[in-house]
Amino acid sequence: MTAQDLVQRHRAAFPRWVGTYYPDPIALRTAEGRHVTDHDGRRYLDFFGGILTTSVGYAIPEIRDAVAAQLATGIVHTSTLYLIEPQIALAERLRAIAGVPDPVAFFVNSGSEANETALLAAACRSGSNHVVALADSYHGRTFATSSVSTLAGWRPSPFGPFRVTVAANGRADGDGPAPSVEECAADLQRRLDADRAPVAALIVEPVQGLAGFHGLPPGLLHAYREVVAARGGVLICDEVQTGWGRTGRDWWGYQAHGVTPDAITFAKGLGNGLAIGGVVGTRELLDSIDGRTISTFGGNPLAATAALATVDYLLDHDLRRCARDRGDQLVEGLRRHGGHPAVGAVRGYGLMVAVDVVNPATGAPDPAGAQRVLTAARDHGLLVGLGGRSGSTLRLAPPMTVTAGEVDTALDCLDSALHAAAPVPAGI
Numbered sequence: 001m002t003a004q005d006l007v008q009r010h011r012a013a014f015p016r017w018v019g020t021y022y023p024d025p026i027a028l029r030t031a032e033g034r035h036v037t038d039h040d041g042r043r044y045l046d047f048f049g050g051i052l053t054t055s056v057g058y059a060i061p062e063i064r065d066a067v068a069a070q071l072a073t074g075i076v077h078t079s080t081l082y083l084i085e086p087q088i089a090l091a092e093r094l095r096a097i098a099g100v101p102d103p104v105a106f107f108v109n110s111g112s113e114a115n116e117t118a119l120l121a122a123a124c125r126s127g128s129n130h131v132v133a134l135a136d137s138y139h140g141r142t143f144a145t146s147s148v149s150t151l152a153g154w155r156p157s158p159f160g161p162f163r164v165t166v167a168a169n170g171r172a173d174g175d176g177p178a179p180s181v182e183e184c185a186a187d188l189q190r191r192l193d194a195d196r197a198p199v200a201a202l203i204v205e206p207v208q209g210l211a212g213f214h215g216l217p218p219g220l221l222h223a224y225r226e227v228v229a230a231r232g233g234v235l236i237c238d239e240v241q242t243g244w245g246r247t248g249r250d251w252w253g254y255q256a257h258g259v260t261p262d263a264i265t266f267a268k269g270l271g272n273g274l275a276i277g278g279v280v281g282t283r284e285l286l287d288s289i290d291g292r293t294i295s296t297f298g299g300n301p302l303a304a305t306a307a308l309a310t311v312d313y314l315l316d317h318d319l320r321r322c323a324r325d326r327g328d329q330l331v332e333g334l335r336r337h338g339g340h341p342a343v344g345a346v347r348g349y350g351l352m353v354a355v356d357v358v359n360p361a362t363g364a365p366d367p368a369g370a371q372r373v374l375t376a377a378r379d380h381g382l383l384v385g386l387g388g389r390s391g392s393t394l395r396l397a398p399p400m401t402v403t404a405g406e407v408d409t410a411l412d413c414l415d416s417a418l419h420a421a422a423p424v425p426a427g428i
């Protein structure tokens, strides 16, 4: 079976919006540590981890062995009608590190479902379906979560169960200057005053992920929280990308902002690749869900075991420190190489590192150039991701066990890719 055959079967079997990277997509067959091998036996350093999901690395013995031991019991699934010991232990770990008062947890299978759960609780609690979401946000693919996602192109339907007020994220919208925190907060206040309906929730990614790894300006989250709390709304921090030490400072992205959320939602990195997500929030908020609800698969024994082993590994090896140190190394290296005229801004929040690709002649965002660099990086042995308002941002987010030597190798690959994909024009 060649890759070309697979591409044809893929196109025949899936709707057109199931996209893949690269003009000639690859299938990954084996992996170890931070390396993956494709259908042709080519080996790559993986600096995207299946969208920040392989958080610790591939074939990590502690996690693999825990999953294998669970499989060996014969119990993969029981449903939540029965007590699931690893799920209870996982909830206990979460309660200890969430930083939310009187926390309780609930497990689902994805980030979208995690946000659905938090939004549902907020709507039940407030009796309102009015949600404040930030510009350029992404919170999931479901009907409710896509309705609070504002990043261009990621809200397929104009319909949705929520009425959404979009608040500025503190970034400039065009060529003009970025608004100040005071201006952003006053604008939100004005619009909520004009509206008068109670607010169910403010939902926020502490570092906007799909938007191209943009942090929020200091003070913005705090200011918005005050405005929304005065209208009765809770704060939901979507930590689907930023959780588990990824930002290199704390366990959660919200902790950089001096706020205490009412709920944290998470998924991606928790299971190091097995499907698990969830919400940890105040008992008052989550108990607001009035009526019966269940997630058949959520936190099943296999996924919960993987998650527990992953969290233990993250804590035992203090991987947030690694995320900070390796992230700093990556950003410094990129800035050193940053003489390349196709490199615009370089940003880093631990191991969420972004490189904006620009047109060397005009300095404008260059999505086609970013696609070329993405493919050239692969051809030089490095997998990275894309994002940004116009798809012109390279996203680097390796497993948090990445070594200093691997970061150096990735920097060399990216340098070669930039020179191959965006030759420096004469005179620049």
Ligand code: PMP
Binding pocket: 051, 109, 110, 111, 112, 113, 115, 138, 139, 140, 141, 205, 209, 210, 238, 239, 240, 241, 267, 268
């Ligand atoms: N929230 C954020 C911040 C995300 O990045 C994503 C996924 N990219 C989601 C929610 C949705 O997660 P999932 O794809 O697991 O439903």
